[in-house]
Amino acid sequence: xxxxxxxxxxxxxxxxxxxxxxxxxxxxxxxxxxxxxxxxxxxxxxxxxxxxxxxxxxxxxxxxxxxxxxxxxxxxxxxxxxxxxxxxxxxxxxxxxxxxxxxxxxxxxxxxxxxxxxxxxxxxxxxxxxxxxxxxxxxxxxxxxxxxxxxxxxxxxxxxxxxxxxxxxxxxxxxxxxxxxxxxxxxxxxxxxxxxxxxxxxxxxxxxxxxxxxxxxxxxxxxxxxxxxxxxxxxxxxxxxxxxxxxxxxxxxxxxxxxxxxxxxxxxxxxxxxxxxxxxxxxxxxxxxxxxxxxxxxxxxxxxxxxxx
Amino acid sequence: xxxxxxxxxxxxxxxxxxxxxxxxxxxxxxxxxxxxxxxxxxxxxxxxxxxxxxxxxxxxxxxxxxxxxxxxxxxxxxxxxxxxxxxxxxxxxxxxxxxxxxxxxxxxxxxxxxxxxxxxxxxxxxxxxxxxxxxxxxxxxxxxxxxxxxxxxxxxxxxxxxxxxxxxxxxxxxxxxxxxxxxxxxxxxxxxxxxxxxxxxxxxxxxxxxxxxxxxxxxxxxxxxxxxxxxxxxxxxxxxxxxxxxxxxxxxxxxxxxxxxxxxxxxxxxxxxxxxxxxxxxxxxxxxxxxxxxxxxxxxxxxxxxxxx
Numbered sequence: 001x002x003x004x005x006x007x008x009x010x011x012x013x014x015x016x017x018x019x020x021x022x023x024x025x026x027x028x029x030x031x032x033x034x035x036x037x038x039x040x041x042x043x044x045x046x047x048x049x050x051x052x053x054x055x056x057x058x059x060x061x062x063x064x065x066x067x068x069x070x071x072x073x074x075x076x077x078x079x080x081x082x083x084x085x086x087x088x089x090x091x092x093x094x095x096x097x098x099x100x101x102x103x104x105x106x107x108x109x110x111x112x113x114x115x116x117x118x119x120x121x122x123x124x125x126x127x128x129x130x131x132x133x134x135x136x137x138x139x140x141x142x143x144x145x146x147x148x149x150x151x152x153x154x155x156x157x158x159x160x161x162x163x164x165x166x167x168x169x170x171x172x173x174x175x176x177x178x179x180x181x182x183x184x185x186x187x188x189x190x191x192x193x194x195x196x197x198x199x200x201x202x203x204x205x206x207x208x209x210x211x212x213x214x215x216x217x218x219x220x221x222x223x224x225x226x227x228x229x230x231x232x233x234x235x236x237x238x239x240x241x242x243x244x245x246x247x248x249x250x251x252x253x254x255x256x257x258x259x260x261x262x263x264x265x266x267x268x269x270x271x272x273x274x275x276x277x278x279x280x281x282x283x284x285x286x287x288x289x290x291x292x293x294x295x296x297x298x299x300x301x302x303x304x305x306x307x308x309x
Numbered sequence: 310x311x312x313x314x315x316x317x318x319x320x321x322x323x324x325x326x327x328x329x330x331x332x333x334x335x336x337x338x339x340x341x342x343x344x345x346x347x348x349x350x351x352x353x354x355x356x357x358x359x360x361x362x363x364x365x366x367x368x369x370x371x372x373x374x375x376x377x378x379x380x381x382x383x384x385x386x387x388x389x390x391x392x393x394x395x396x397x398x399x400x401x402x403x404x405x406x407x408x409x410x411x412x413x414x415x416x417x418x419x420x421x422x423x424x425x426x427x428x429x430x431x432x433x434x435x436x437x438x439x440x441x442x443x444x445x446x447x448x449x450x451x452x453x454x455x456x457x458x459x460x461x462x463x464x465x466x467x468x469x470x471x472x473x474x475x476x477x478x479x480x481x482x483x484x485x486x487x488x489x490x491x492x493x494x495x496x497x498x499x500x501x502x503x504x505x506x507x508x509x510x511x512x513x514x515x516x517x518x519x520x521x522x523x524x525x526x527x528x529x530x531x532x533x534x535x536x537x538x539x540x541x542x543x544x545x546x547x548x549x550x551x552x553x554x555x556x557x558x559x560x561x562x563x564x565x566x567x568x569x570x571x572x573x574x575x576x577x578x579x580x581x582x583x584x585x586x587x588x589x590x591x592x593x594x595x596x597x598x599x600x601x602x603x604x605x606x607x608x609x610x611x612x613x614x615x616x617x618x
Contacts (some may be wrong), residue, residue, distance in 0.1 A: 040412075041408040041409070041411060041412045042351055042352055042353075042408070042411035042412055042414075042415055043351055043352075043408075044351075071383075072381075072383065072401075074380075074381065074383070074401035074402050074405070075384055075401045075402065075404040075405045075408060076405065076408075077405065078401075078402045078403075078404070078405020078406060078408075078409075079405040079406075079408040079409040079412075080405075081405070081430060082405065082406065082409040082410075082426070082427055082430055083409060083413075083426065083430070084405075084408065084409040084412055085412075092381075092383035092384045092387075092401045093383050093384065093387045094387075095384040095387070095404065096383070096384045096385065096386065096387020096388040096389075096390070096391065096393075097387060097388075097391065099350040099351070099352075099384060099385075099387075099388040099393065100350070100387075100388040100391040100392065100393040101391075102350060102351035103349075103350045103351055103388075103393055103394075104392075105351075106351055117391070117392065118391055121390060121391055121392070
């Protein structure tokens, strides 16, 4: 059973962790959003890649889901004392990742090669592939302050500005990393993780050839929206501001035409008929992944679904 | 009594610390070598500037003379685990300086402005000025492996390669930072600190206009060579490889024409006649600065010399 998972931040990282526990080594390929990547203090930061890798390697902070467990903030605190920006938290251990990634990028290595090396060193058995080695930037066009990069919007502005539209700058010319299309071809199932559809999954789908490759596969998506709210992050607020009532149904509509199966939370059981009527095969369960066993349980359910869709 | 000091690494930092203790706030201006500056892990590192500033701010590691007291190495250790270079030690607190400096440089601020801000935040009352805001790189041309930047030679190659010649790449077009020439004009005395003449002081002297400005002042140099050896670093080895027997006398010859006074160690008392015969007024004392009181004592002696030369 070979699976390709599309993932963004913490929710995606949790499900890919669950999948990695039950699949044979090498049978999971995770395609990760890089639309949030940015430069900070001169260093290349790849928040989603790091969240996925730290989770798979069991290095992640269990409280936040991102950053490194037990990290300290000595470097950043010194930079802040010297007048540096404090809005993006970088721990000392985490900083080591950004330092070596930046060094290698400047040396001419590709982000995908660097990620493969890091995964090997961290003992990760799954393939983790950034969606592209080209630069794609998710830009939020807001009413109050115009264009914002994702991290500016998400961390610095705390998701306050109202979103008018979203663009994936550079996506139209971005090529998927070698290996993505091949992994898709071999996959028995593509899983769209419970990540933000607008800013975690859509950037991936906008990279050249990825949507087409996916459209030929059996695809199941997991809703990141429960009872009209996102467990984490601004997904629900984005739906609303883009004129769509946020719900699991809205997520199913968002992926309509691409997905055959759809998993959503038992708290939204009342939506099952409406989603099934769209011709999507839906599955209701507890989708909140509080600990390792719940991540594995959701992953196992998704494997079982594969035969039913 | 206004003093301009030219300084490189640890020896220079020690004497400038001593001078700062006995001069009125603002009466000391330190011009610092930037020929050793380099990029590492994508960050701008200015070893001599940091050594001087950390010393003046009493933040320096008292054991090494460079880096931050009580620093840890979490970030660098993570980067090294990921395959990064380990030859240049950067502590976590020290890294905060490089992060904020790099961020500001990318924002378009000048190194001299950044240094002034950092000094203000660190509570440094003296003026610390990098010799230039332009890029000057001290390059060592070696027999074994050709051209090496100073840090490559000094730290990575541990000063092993044989030096054929030295060049100060970019110096001929480098302009002194605004304020250097003005500070020189106001100075009652210029002190050439006990730093490596070849790689700490000569880069400063090669920046446009600095040597001329100095040549109009009363100048005293302190020998970094004692009994034919350098207290720290490759100064003696460099003299030898460049065909000059290393000694305090050789240092006096190196600065011949520029200096009026010369301070060297009591262990080299036998050289006094030879140095005096050159028309240089020489002073013999204990030049080793083991602690705060010895730094202050040497600084006081230099102030006294000023009236005698």
